[in-house]
Structure formats: structure tokens, C-alpha cells
Amino acid sequence: MIWLHIIQYSGFFLAQITNSILVYLILTRAEKLFGTYRHVMCTFAMYSLVYAWIEVFTQPVMHIKGPCFIVFMNSPLKYHSWIGNIITCLYCGSFALVISLLAAQFFYRYVALCRPELHSKIEGFKLIYIFIPCLICFVLWFAFVYYGMANTPEKQIYMKEELETYYGEDSTRVAFIAPMYWSVGEDGKKDWKIKELIGSGGCACIIAICFSTILFCASSIYFTMKSAQSHLSTKTLELNRQLFVTLTFQTVLPFLMMYSPVGLLITLPLFEVYIGSIANIVPASAALYPALEPLIAMFCIKDFRKFILYISPEWR
Template identity: 25%
Template sequence: MGTLTRIKFYINLISLVFSMITNSTLILLVITNSPPKLGNYRHLMCYFSMISILLAIFDFLVQAYIVSDASFIIVMDLENSVFENHPTIAHVVLGCVTALFEAAIFVISISFVFRYFALQRQGRLRYFAGKLLCLWMAAPFVLGGIGMTIMMQLGPDKLTTERLRRDMKEIYDLDIDKTAYVGSFYFSIDEYGNKCWNIKAVSITMIIYTMMGFPLFAIFYFGIKSYKIIRGLVSQGESEYSRRLQTQLYKALVAQVLWIYETVPKNDFQTLIPLFFLFIPIVVSLGAPFFGLTLELTGLIVGTLPTLYPVLDPTPIIFLVDDYRNAFLNFFRRIFSKNEVTSVTHYEPNMDSISP
């Protein structure tokens, strides 16, 4: 095991452990300390945390390396692993990581749709009730499965294997014959120095970009519209409690995705979590080869930063929502015999709940 491989293994192991802790903590807080007005939004938060846990588990199993030299290829080392004699199963597990990544993006966009409907107070939350809620939860896995199927069309082939052999050995000390991978080179150079594009690889990459674009558009669209509604809650006669709860939930949701000007305080580092740990590494790795950029360290960086995302993602909700933050900190206050903080809840019989 090379030095880079060893470092990557321990980073993935630590990330897996802490991802289980942070996401399980959030699930427990949602179940035991959710404000009464949250309604079905509790199910979505637990659902998202479970996807993050699954993503962390599969990411640990894969230990992905990203090759971004005229290509976008995800490589899984099989040597001395349980998958060494089962490359077909390893190929499917590798595909599951891409599916869970896309599913996570779709779940975030669904959360923004829910928050917008809740803020509208026009009865549209009925679309998130009963069987319809199950359909919303199933959709990310269906769409992620479609993305996985498309990506796996770029499976191993002899030409790609031979092009990878030297670099994988020199950079990561990996034997390409003992790996599984998905992806392909975008282009090759012929004997005359001309760039020959791999139409299949480029087309599939564009499809993946498009699939990511739809949920990102929904996040921006519903996020901006929700922010405008929240700014007018007090002027519309909403109580301070309702306004504060809606604002906390919205800030936590935005902090899980990306930074939007004036939505979250500028010194809130949590707004940078998905921007630097998820979107930028993947976009750079996918796009850099189109511009002739070779990023030798991309395989380590991109393979590591998204690994940390499931660990950090639950923290905005835990610390930005008063009920969860107080319950979390009170646990440690009890251990050290400190005074506990109690969340004050105002029941408003004339106000609609945000749940159906």
C-alpha cells in the first residue's frame, strides 16, 4: 500500500465513523426534540441523513481515486479487498456511489420545494402527505439509478486500461488489473497531433451535467423565492416564534447547499461546506480536461473532499435550529453539571402548521 493510498484509507475510515456519529445525532434530535410545527419536514431531514450515511458507507468501500487527465474516471482498488475476486460486484458498488451522490442533490432540492410550499401557506403541503411523500422519497433513488446506469456505460475497456496503467502505478502505486473503474478519456491524440474526441464519453458527461443542473436550478429558484417570503413574515402578522423557526430552518437548509448573499451571516463558515467539499471538486474534475488541464493531485483531492461532506453536512441543522442546538449542548451540560437551556415554544392555535 503506497503512502497516498494509506493516507486516503485512514481519511475515509475517520470520515465514515464521524459521519455515522453526526448523522445519527441529527436523526435522534429530529425524533426527540423537533418543534411541533415541523410536521413532515422531520421525515425529510431523517431521510437525508440516512442517504448521507449510505453515501459514507459506500464511499469507504470504494476508496475512490479520480483520474482527471483528459478524462473523468473513478477508480476503485480491489487488491487485498473483499471484492478482489468479484470485480463485477465491485463495479456495481462503484456505480452506487455515483447514484447516491445524485440522490443527495435531488433530496436537497426537494427540501427547498417543501420549505417554499410551507412558507406559501396555500395548502400545497398536501403534495407531501401520505403516499405522495413516499413518491418524493423514491424519486431521488430512481433518478440516481438512472444516472448510475448512464455512467456505467463507460465501463472498463482494453484501450482505457492500457492508458491508465502507467499513471496509476506511478502516482498511486495501483495495479490497474486489480481495480474496477467507470469513466473514460474524453479525447486522444493521433499520430499527427490532432485531438480526437470520444463522442460517447463527452455525451454521457453532458447528460450527467444536465441531470445535476435541474436540481441545482430548483435549489436557486425556490431558495430565492423562500427568502423573499421569509423577509415579509413579520409584516404579514406572523409571530416572532414562527418567523424565527422558519428563518432557522431556511438558514440551515441554505448552509447545507451553498452560500447565497445576505441569506446567512457572512462569517458562517458552514455555508461553504458543500461549495468546497462537493460541487467545486467535482465540477473542476469534470471540466478541467475539456480545457487541456492536467491535475495530477485531483485524484487525491476530489477523492477526499466529498468524503468529508457527509460528516459536515448535518452540522448546520444541529447548530442553527434552537431546539436541536439546545438539546445537543444540554447533553454535555448534564455531563459537566452545568445549567441547562430550555427552548421556549409558543403554541399558536390560529396558525397553520407547516405540515399537512
């Protein structure tokens, strides 16, 4: 637990530094390079700052036992159930905003390169339209968690011994959310909990839809860039290549550090795979993610990289 807290606080402070630097670079050096797209990039970077605050307010701890996967709060607010459960749900919902904002960035690049006739529809104040699906994803994920994985007396009793043994916590006091896919009745048969299954299935669907959008847009952008090499200037091609590489790595990173591990944690209880406190690799990884993500843009985008490395003007 000590190491987990060290990682969570370190991730928080580093995220404030790296994301603030990226926001500064976008605001001061990206206007001529990216046009309106800089607003999309800046929104994603600023949200990473917010995500880090939500994460540190939650300080989540995760555990799997039988058909139950629990995420409980371990911050100083953990015994204030009236706010603790809401913040824990916000933490879970923030996963939807990360992946949906990445999908929004890919969609913007797709329109700019592959469907230029539609570009005017997302310029200026109309840019807000591409963020509406992101908010919908967040609200849906929050609802799936809040209603489908709610803190109940049955789950408190089921996880009581585990939380006391591993973490010295009282399951009846600490704020948590947990999908519990079934319980065993007096006759020994499994009583499947449809609401819990819908909640987890809904979260998995949001991930699948967002990643499908990213894959479609990424493949379209790649083939458009490849076929347009003879029509675009070297400078334009290089800029689009840098943005494409940046977005690709920005998608691979959360896929490895957040969504694949979270997908496993949602799935493993269905097969009663006991991994106990090893599940805390996931919150540790998710705490480091917002600190690492800005580094991709800083070093994949040439102008940002030169600024960070203090390369003199004659090198440009």
C-alpha cells in the first residue's frame, strides 16, 4: 500500500508538470502549425490535468475475489460515503473520457485529411460538436458504474474478510464500487445479477466503440497520406506524419496501461480467477499514465521537441 501511494502521488505531481508544459507549448507554438486542431489537443492535455486530480482524490485500490471486482477509495475522503462513492464513480467514468477524447482527435484528423468537404462543419464554435459524444460516453460510463456496480450490504459482507485481511479496511465504512456477477443461493445455484452484467458490458462496449472509431480513422488517415504523397508538400506531409505518430502512440499507451488491464479485471471475475491484491498493478499503472502521455507529443512533434531540448534556431 505504501508503494501504491508513492506511485499515485508521484504520478499526480509529474502529471501536473508534464501536462502544464504541453499546454504551454500548444498555446504558444501550435497556432500556425495546427490551426483549430490545437484546441482539440489542448482540451485533451487539460483533461489529463483534471484526471490526475480525480485520481489522487480517489487513490483507488482494486481487488478481485470470486465473482466480485472491487474498487475502493483509499484517500482521506474514504469514510465519507456521501461523496466518496460519487468520486469513485467519477474516477471510473474518467476512463471513458480519455478514450473518447482520443477518438475525437482521430476523428478531427480524419475529417481534415480524408473528408475536407466536411471540415467547415467542425471549425470555430462548431468544434464543440466533436466533444458531445465524449460527454455522452462519460455520462453512460458513470451511470453504468453508479447504478450497475453500486455499494450494497451484500457486497460489503462478501468482501469484508478480504478487505480486513489485505488492507485493514472495514467494508461497511469505506467508499467503493464493485460489480458482483452472481451470488450463490441456498440451493447452491448461481443467481446471476443482470444489472451488474449490463454495467460491466456497457463499459466494455464504450471501449470497443471508441477503439473501433480510432482504428477506422487511423487506417483511413494512413492510406490517405500514402496516396497523397505526390499531391502534398513535403512540409505538410511531415506535419501530418508527426501528428499521426503522436496520436498512434497516445492510443497505444492507455491501451497497454489502462484499458487492457481494466478489461481483464472486468472479465476475470466471470471465470472466478482469484488474483487478490495483484489487481493493484492496474491503479498504479493508471496513476502513471497522465504523467507519461504528454511526453509523447513533446518528443514526437518536431517543434515541441526542439523547444524542450533547447536546440538553437539555426538547427531548425
